[in-house]
Amino acid sequence: MSRRILIVEDEAPIREMLSFVMEQHGYQAVEAKDFDSAVSRIAEPYPDMVLLDWMLPGGSGIQLAKKLKSDDFTRNIPIIMLTARGEEEDKIKGLEVGADDYITKPFSPKELMARMRAVFRRVAPTVLDEPLDFDGLKLDPVSHRISVNDNSVDMGPTEFKLLHFFMTHPERVYSREQLLDHVWGTNVYVEDRTVDVHIRRLRKALTEYGFDRLIQTVRGVGYRFSMR
Numbered sequence: 419m420s421r422r423i424l425i426v427e428d429e430a431p432i433r434e435m436l437s438f439v440m441e442q443h444g445y446q447a448v449e450a451k452d453f454d455s456a457v458s459r460i461a462e463p464y465p466d467m468v469l470l471d472w473m474l475p476g477g478s479g480i481q482l483a484k485k486l487k488s489d490d491f492t493r494n495i496p497i498i499m500l501t502a503r504g505e506e507e508d509k510i511k512g513l514e515v516g517a518d519d520y521i522t523k524p525f526s527p528k529e530l531m532a533r534m535r536a537v538f539r540r541v542a543p544t545v546l547d548e549p550l551d552f553d554g555l556k557l558d559p560v561s562h563r564i565s566v567n568d569n570s571v572d573m574g575p576t577e578f579k580l581l582h583f584f585m586t587h588p589e590r591v592y593s594r595e596q597l598l599d600h601v602w603g604t605n606v607y608v609e610d611r612t613v614d615v616h617i618r619r620l621r622k623a624l625t626e627y628g629f630d631r632l633i634q635t636v637r638g639v640g641y642r643f644s645m646r
């Protein structure tokens with residue numbers, strides 16, 4: 419599934435250039451030209467990253483970043499701010515409200531891709547197939563192995579995919595439907611209840627090491643992978 423990048427930028431030439439660059443690099447671009455359209459595009463399926471211009475018609479990038487970071491569903495979506503030269507104050511404010519990085523206009527596509535990769539590597543290592551480690555629970559996407567202290571943990575392919583998704587999207591709540599879309603794919607017909615079955619199996623596989631506590635039920639909403 420290609421990653422969705424939401425581009426929030428009111429200047430059409432920059433927005434179109436960014437869209438083009440994203441698609442060239444295998445990302446799916448979603449465009450928003452003002453505050454309100456950005457808000458309406460932050461819905462299912464959620465973007466995997468937001469490139470956020472600071473001065474927007476209808477509201478500021480700061481307001482939008484704050485809004486994203488205050489909602490459980492969107493708080494872990496990485497944000498890269500697009501700022502104009504000399505807006506030091508804005509950069510500081512942006513990082514304070516939870517933006518992950520910023521890039522100063524004008525920038526080259528190469529520079530932007532490097533920033534994006536660095537942010538993805540930090541927040542969502544699936545892109546790079548890097549091994550994941552949460553408190554000793556290790557998942558290696560390449561060898562398809564899960565281990566705790568060098569003891570291998572056995573689980574089915576669906577539980578593996580589910581755990582991989584959770585480990586790359588921690589601290590975010592997902593509904594059963596969202597999990598189906600992300601883990602099973604959108605074209606597969608499976609009942610919501612199937613998610614519960616696999617969650618139960620995943621927890622069971624992790625119980626021996628006490629890691630089942632990481633797979634949390636959020637009553638009335640869905641599930642969350644959390645260290646807290």
Ligand code: CA
Binds near residue numbers: 427
């Ligand atoms: Ca602007």
